[in-house]
Amino acid sequence: APKRWSFKRALAALETEPVPALPVRGRDVVALGLSGPAVGKALAEVERWWIGEGLRPGREESLGRLRELAGV
DSSP states (O other): OOOOOOHHHHHHHHHTSOOOOOSOOHHHHHHTTOOTHHHHHHHHHHHHHHHHTTTOOOHHHHHHHHHHHHTO
8 A cells, every 4th residue: 555644744745845936037028028017917927828838848938938928
């Protein structure tokens, strides 16, 4: 039978896992010419896409997605 983990043990294991960070930032959006509320909207869209892709896309792919959203 598989070994069962206690909640505390599982939580401790998760606490050591690195938390993935979105590979693009607001400054990347601004560099594409967006400003104001459009910056936050673009980041939220890219983050939604990135999560949907399993947190796998790196910086270049994420910048490409940002460019698509910005129409650049």
